[in-house]
Amino acid sequence: MSNRQIETVCQHQTIALSATILALDLGTTTGWALRSADGIITSGTASFKPGRYDGGGMRYLRFTNWLGELQRLSGPIAAIWFEEVRRHAGTDAAHVYGGLMATLTAWAEMRGVPYQGVPVGTIKRHATGKGNANKAAMIAAAEARGFSPADDNEADAIAILHWAIETEGGMA
Template identity: 30%
Template sequence: MPTPHVLGIDLSLTSTGLAGPGWTATIKPGATLRGTARMSHVRTVLLDRYLNGLDLVALEGPSYGNQGTGRQAGHHERAGLWWVVRCMLDARGHPVAVVPPATLKRYATGKGNASKADVVLAVGRRFPWFDGGEDEADALVLAAMAADHLGHPLTPMPAAHRAALDAVQWPAVAEVAR
């Protein structure tokens, strides 16, 4: 049975994290791009490099609780990027699971309220090859969740962590991936 081709995406206006089995990457538009140019850059890089032959995409859902002081100004643009990518994935026919941030944290650490540092530490323990930052760690957890859902876990996970999979609305996927 072939290993499914999964992709985890942690969207960000400044550093989108991407991951699949055995790899992580980021898309960093740079400080000179703003607004729709920045969104277009992320979309173009995804299309050019990462969206071929996917069995399942795990996309981190919006962080509704992340609207604190100093962050509200970018909320509208972050939401725009999320919808640009979500609509693109749908238009290309990729099955997409939207994973709430707390569910990602629960799968990674066993706690839905874990910090970003806790997630990075947990990822480093489970994936000794990992040397990325917060964005790549989140994306790798998303990819691991997608692979686990398809019956091909990337690493052994405790049952309490795997219970987070039940909180995700998983799309129908081709049987070849199962």
Template identity: 75%
Template structure:
């Protein structure tokens, strides 16, 4: 479980297009997506180096991050997706450990159940539920990140 310590909270939907949502201590929420699609000239590890640099930038802009929550995926559509997710997960957890930031994976079903009431809700239902909370996500990646942030703030990150 994660102790938020009243600092900024970052929620991530990890992937080539990563959805993110950041809640500041005053309750302001910013969100969006960022692409880590490699160019044809990039080596295999460049997307992860760009991801780490992006994390550094977000932390600097937020003046620190107290906790990171991310979607914990157990099944992937294919081998490439699993490898890419694993690379982002390794980069994120190592980055959090280096910066002494608490982190927690949240199962997909837990997020969906919290935001929609159904653990097997589809992407459209999650997006609609996030919109019902007053957000306007650009795509399902951003909607997932916002849903994770809503779960983290409403359940205190699972801490009871």
């Protein structure tokens, strides 16, 4: 399902209100937040740093397996929102992000799970009131909601999840 198709799905289903949804901050250390169908929110980080003897694709295979395990444990994922990054500090970060996003979107397409990127400024503005909030402000915003994020990656995922729930994925 394409980004455009998620809008149609969201308009005809109450994805953000009654189903399992996943929010991701993609990177070598990926932040994640999941709201289960019963309303319980869990969050954390997952490392996809390659091992010393890993081939170039192992990071993405581990990410694929992690997504499958997350779905197996949480039940069917109805929708995925992820931080849509348009500018990266370095070439390596851009390559990792692109690979993870390609893996995520292929995984979702194969399972018919709608997905949508959310611009960084939108997430930061929703969480803190400032579209250019720093990492400390994002962590503080997550803490203000009662979470104890391990780092800014988890805090960003929590912010994406709350944005998706509170705006019905940008539809409200």
